[in-house]
Amino acid sequence: MKFDKDISLIQQKMSETSIGIARRQNILKELNIEGGQTIIDVGCGGGQLVEAISLGVGVNGKAIGVDPSETQIVSAKDRCQSFENTEFLCCYADEIDMDDASCDSITSTQTLEYIEDVDAALNEIRRLLKNHSRFVNISTLWDYFGFHGPDKELNSLMHEVVKGQKHPMLPTKLNGKLEKLGFKNIRTHEIPFFITKRDENSFAKFHEVNMVNAAIKKGISEDQVDLWRKQLHQAEQEGSFAFTTIAIMTTGYINQ
Numbered sequence: 001m002k003f004d005k006d007i008s009l010i011q012q013k014m015s016e017t018s019i020g021i022a023r024r025q026n027i028l029k030e031l032n033i034e035g036g037q038t039i040i041d042v043g044c045g046g047g048q049l050v051e052a053i054s055l056g057v058g059v060n061g062k063a064i065g066v067d068p069s070e071t072q073i074v075s076a077k078d079r080c081q082s083f084e085n086t087e088f089l090c091c092y093a094d095e096i097d098m099d100d101a102s103c104d105s106i107t108s109t110q111t112l113e114y115i116e117d118v119d120a121a122l123n124e125i126r127r128l129l130k131n132h133s134r135f136v137n138i139s140t141l142w143d144y145f146g147f148h149g150p151d152k153e154l155n156s157l158m159h160e161v162v163k164g165q166k167h168p169m170l171p172t173k174l175n176g177k178l179e180k181l182g183f184k185n186i187r188t189h190e191i192p193f194f195i196t197k198r199d200e201n202s203f204a205k206f207h208e209v210n211m212v213n214a215a216i217k218k219g220i221s222e223d224q225v226d227l228w229r230k231q232l233h234q235a236e237q238e239g240s241f242a243f244t245t246i247a248i249m250t251t252g253y254i255n256q
């Protein structure tokens with residue numbers, strides 16, 4: 001899935017919501033950052049997490065954002081322009097131009113599931129990690145993601161249009177992949193959300209807008225899209241609206 005300008009801008013808004021903030025808080029706690037460290041965020045998007053990491057690693061450290069989307073990198077650089085300890089690489093996760101064992105931690109949020117050759121990306125992450133360092137990943141369980149609209153057929157049609165993930169249930173396989181690469185102390189932690197209001201700045205609302213745009217682009221009629229939205233609105237009025245998402249944070253540690 002290509003994060004072009006329109007998708008990138010909506011994605012950055014999603015990242016600013018309470019759900020985006022909660023995910024970053026979980027990652028920052030798990031990273032347990034020390035001053036002077038070098039930390040990469042793979043698939044950094046608009047750079048919200050890189051900004052937070054840069055504050056943690058301080059002036060002697062480095063917070064590095066990696067993303068192949070030029071739109072995302074431009075936004076991330078803009079956000080972090082006053083932090084001299086940030087750096088951005090516009091490249092894919094499996095071609096990061098840095099030395100072996102040069103990072104104290106690597107993190108990634110809702111990115112690996114979009115990468116066809118996820119094993120190549122994980123190999124690259126392993127190559128870059130020092131001994132006694134950690135990898136912290138958050139990926140969504142996409143089979144459990146979405147709106148619970150009353151018209152099941154129309155509702156699933158609207159979800160089909162955004163199914164761009166190559167590995168929709170990645171967390172169910174990630175432990176084994178990390179184990180094969182020599183990671184130790186592999187742990188998982190679930191971060192579930194159940195949203196019952198479509199307020200303007202909610203994660204659900206931005207996903208609704210994203211799905212509407214994708215549906216129109218893919219040729220679903222405006223009448224059907226409007227009907228789906230009306231059904232969600234009505235469900236909200238009746239107190240039967242629900243949007244659910246479950247993200248899994250997976251942590252692995254290198255100890256050779």
Ligand SMILES: C[S@@+](CC[C@H](N)C(=O)[O-])C[C@H]1O[C@@H](n2cnc3c(N)ncnc32)[C@H](O)[C@@H]1O
Nearest residue numbers: 003015043044045067069072092093109110111
């Ligand atoms: C859903 S967004 C998440 C952005 C950010 N991590 C966040 O949580 O706000 C996924 C990001 O992965 C990036 N991406 C897609 N394919 C990638 C790849 N092969 N290597 C690295 N990043 C990739 C996209 O450009 C996009 O910015």
